Amino acid sequence: MSAKLSVEGVTKRYGALTAVDSIDIEFGTTKKYGLIGPNGAGKTTLFDLISGVQRPNEGEIIYDGTPITNEPPHVITERGLAKTFQEGEVFDDMTVIENLLAVWSGSLHDGLEYGETLLEQFEMLHVRDLPAGDLSGGQTKVIGLIRTLMTQPEFVLLDEVLAGVNPTLQRTILSDLDDMHEDGVTFVMIEHDINAIMEFTDYVFALSDGRLIAEGTPEEVRNDEIVLESYLGESA
Ligand SMILES: Nc1ncnc2c1ncn2[C@@H]1O[C@H](COP(=O)(O)OP(=O)(O)O)[C@@H](O)[C@H]1O
Numbered sequence: 001m002s003a004k005l006s007v008e009g010v011t012k013r014y015g016a017l018t019a020v021d022s023i024d025i026e027f028g029t030t031k032k033y034g035l036i037g038p039n040g041a042g043k044t045t046l047f048d049l050i051s052g053v054q055r056p057n058e059g060e061i062i063y064d065g066t067p068i069t070n071e072p073p074h075v076i077t078e079r080g081l082a083k084t085f086q087e088g089e090v091f092d093d094m095t096v097i098e099n100l101l102a103v104w105s106g107s108l109h110d111g112l113e114y115g116e117t118l119l120e121q122f123e124m125l126h127v128r129d130l131p132a133g134d135l136s137g138g139q140t141k142v143i144g145l146i147r148t149l150m151t152q153p154e155f156v157l158l159d160e161v162l163a164g165v166n167p168t169l170q171r172t173i174l175s176d177l178d179d180m181h182e183d184g185v186t187f188v189m190i191e192h193d194i195n196a197i198m199e200f201t202d203y204v205f206a207l208s209d210g211r212l213i214a215e216g217t218p219e220e221v222r223n224d225e226i227v228l229e230s231y232l233g234e235s236a
Pocket residue numbers: 014017019037038039040041042043044045046
């Protein structure tokens with residue numbers, strides 16, 4: 001069986017720094033994936049490379065059997081592969097629902113309906129008509145996630161969507177994402193909180209200094225000697 005998403009020998013350099021170093025990773029569709037590693041390990045850069053925000057210096061990225069290595073972000077999103085932004089990223093002077101409609105490609109009626117369904121699901125309906133600039137940091141993160149989900153993706157890269165979100169809302173998010181996974185959506189989660197990774201994911205890749213240093217079940221990776229060493233000296 002071929003992988004849904006393959007990262008093959010991918011390297012990204014910024015000047016003398018190799019942010020992502022010859023990474024090989026394969027993602028299927030039946031698991032919920034985690035991507036962990038200390039700050040600066042290259043996690044966000046890897047997501048940027050997959051989603052077309054950055055171009056690798058070397059390697060290929062293949063989605064659904066087709067190379068997407070040099071495709072622009074909007075083409076990759078149209079293919080069903082979407083990414084959240086680490087900072088949530090919304091248009092401050094637009095209302096929440098306008099932010100959602102801005103990324104919707106169908107009719108206004110359907111967009112309103114779909115947006116409201118997602119807002120309700122993530123317990124955000126009460127901020128529907130607020131300017132996005134008035135939201136708290138945590139709320140902005142959730143609206144950013146919902147905005148990504150408005151593209152009706154089949155494969156989603158989640159870059160720290162739980163960070164800064166209150167524990168109750170974190171529970172809601174994780175349970176909603178679980179339901180979506182049951183309905184066929186694949187997730188790759190970057191999260192600093194190892195407990196969230198342990199709880200949500202089935203299979204974890206660990207990066208350090210741009211390299212893949214371990215992979216396996218969350219339990220295996222958490223107890224991996226090299227992973228533990230790579231976190232030493234980091235104050236989480
Ligand atoms: N646009 C950029 N220009 C230069 N260096 C960058 C850029 N983006 C990331 N880096 C560097 O690449 C490394 C990996 O960063 P990043 O992928 O953001 O790590 P992580 O998400 O794992 O914390 C870091 O050393 C970071 O400073």
